[in-house]
Amino acid sequence: MISSKTIRERRTIRNFNVSPVSRELVESLLKQAAGLYESDGTPRWRCIYIGTPESRRRLVESMLAKTKESRFGKLIPSKMLDILSRRVAEIPGHLIVMAESGADERESDENFAAACGVMQNFQLLGWERGLGMLWDTDPLIQSELFFTEIGLREGEKFAGILHMGYFDKAPRARKRTPAEQKWTAVRLGGAPHEREFHPPISEQNVLEVLNDAVWAPNDRLREPWRFIFVTGGMADAHAQTVVPGTVPARLLVVVKEEADPHKQEEDFAAACCLVQNFQLLAKSKNWGVRRTRPEWIYDLERRRSFGVKPQERIAAVLELGITGRIPQAPSAAAPVEIGFELPG
Numbered sequence: 571m572i573s574s575k576t577i578r579e580r581r582t583i584r585n586f587n588v589s590p591v592s593r594e595l596v597e598s599l600l601k602q603a604a605g606l607y608e609s610d611g612t613p614r615w616r617c618i619y620i621g622t623p624e625s626r627r628r629l630v631e632s633m634l635a636k637t638k639e640s641r642f643g644k645l646i647p648s649k650m651l652d653i654l655s656r657r658v659a660e661i662p663g664h665l666i667v668m669a670e671s672g673a674d675e676r677e678s679d680e681n682f683a684a685a686c687g688v689m690q691n692f693q694l695l696g697w698e699r700g701l702g703m704l705w706d707t708d709p710l711i712q713s714e715l716f717f718t719e720i721g722l723r724e725g726e727k728f729a730g731i732l733h734m735g736y737f738d739k740a741p742r743a744r745k746r747t748p749a750e751q752k753w754t755a756v757r758l759g760g761a762p763h764e765r766e767f768h769p770p771i772s773e774q775n776v777l778e779v780l781n782d783a784v785w786a787p788n789d790r791l792r793e794p795w796r797f798i799f800v801t802g803g804m805a806d807a808h809a810q811t812v813v814p815g816t817v818p819a820r821l822l823v824v825v826k827e828e829a830d831p832h833k834q835e836e837d838f839a840a841a842c843c844l845v846q847n848f849q850l851l852a853k854s855k856n857w858g859v860r861r862t863r864p865e866w867i868y869d870l871e872r873r874r875s876f877g878v879k880p881q882e883r884i885a886a887v888l889e890l891g892i893t894g895r896i897p898q899a900p901s902a903a904a905p906v907e908i909g910f911e912l913p914g
C-alpha cells in the first residue's frame with residue numbers, strides 16, 4: 571500500500587548515480603503500477619523500457635537532435651554537446667509511455683489519463699525502492715527523429731519519458747498550495763441526501779486527503795488544479811449521469827487551460843497524477859471512491875452549472891462515498907504492453 575509519506579516525500583530526481591537498474595525490477599514495478607490503476611474499462615497505453623548502453627546512446631541522440639538543429643543549439647560548442655550527450659547516456663534507464671487515441675475525445679482522455687496514472691504509481695513504487703525519476707516532456711526532445719526512434723504509432727500520444735536511476739541526494743521539497751485555497755463547495759438544490767456517508771466523508775476529510783494528493787509532480791510547479799466539491803440531493807439528476815444507486819458527493823478536479831497546447835497536456839497529466847494520489851489514499855482509508863469521466867464534462871453548458879469556466883477542463887469526476895456498488899477493477903486484468911529497447 572502506498573502511504574501518504576511516500577506521496578509527500580517523492581521528489582523529482584535530476585542527478586543519478588551509476589548504479590544499474592535491473593530490468594526485472596522495472597518490469598515488476600510496472601506490473602504493480604498498472605495493477606494499482608483502477609478502471610471501469612480497459613484503457614489502452616503501452617511503454618518501452620530503454621536500459622542497454624546501445625539503446626540509451628541511440629535514444630539520447632534522437633533526444634538531442636532538435637536542440638542541435640535549433641539556432642540556440644548551433645551556438646553551443648560541439649564539445650559541450652558531446653559532454654551533454656554523454657551525461658544523458660549515463661542515466662541508467664528510461665521508460666517511455668504512450669497512450670492510444672480512442673474513438674472520441676473522452677476515450678482518448680481516458681487512455682492518456684491511465685498512462686499518466688500508471689506513471690505516477692510507477693514513480694511512487696520506485697521511490698519506495700530508492701529509485702529516483704524525472705518525468706520529461708520537454709518540447710526540445712520531441713522531434714520527428716525521436717518519435718521514429720521510439721516507434722510512436724499513428725494516433726498515439728507521447729505521455730512522457732521517466733528517466734530513472736539511483737541517487738545520492740534528493741533535492742529539498744518545494745511547498746504546495748493548501749487545497750483549501752483551491753476549493754469551492756457547491757450544494758445543489760433538492761432535499762439533502764438521505765443516505766449517510768459511509769465511512770464518513772466530510773469536506774474536512776476530503777481536504778485532508780487532498781493536502782497529501784497535491785504533492786503530485788507538476789511541471790514548473792504550476793499547480794494547475796482546483797477542486798469543486800458537489801453535494802446535494804440533486805447531484806445525480808443534475809449531472810444527468812445514469813448510475814445505479816446514489817452518490818453522496820462528487821469531487822471535480824478542474825485544470826486551468828493554458829494557451830500553449832504543450833502546457834495544456836502537461837497540466838492535464840499533472841492533474842491525473844493528483845487524482846491517482848487521491849485514489850490511492852482514499853483506498854487506504856476504505857472510502858468508496860470511483861473515478862469517472864461522464865459525457866457531460868465535455869458539454870460547456872452543463873459544466874457551467876458546477877461553476878466550471880470555459881477555459882477550464884475537468885480532469886476527473888470522483889464519486890465519493892459509494893456503498894454497495896461494484897468496485898472498479900484494477901486494469902491489471904489487461905496485460906501490460908512493455909517493450910524492451912528501441913524498435914527497429
Ligand SMILES: Cc1cc2nc3c(=O)[nH]c(=O)nc-3n(C[C@H](O)[C@H](O)[C@H](O)COP(=O)(O)O)c2cc1C
Binds near residue numbers: 790
Ligand atoms: C507531465 C509532467 C511533465 C514534466 N516535465 C518536466 C520536464 O520536461 N522537465 C523537468 O525538469 N521536469 C519536468 N517535470 C517535473 C516537475 O518539474 C516537478 O514535478 C516539479 O518541479 C515538482 O517537483 P517534485 O516532483 O520534486 O515535487 C514534469 C512533471 C510532469 C508531471
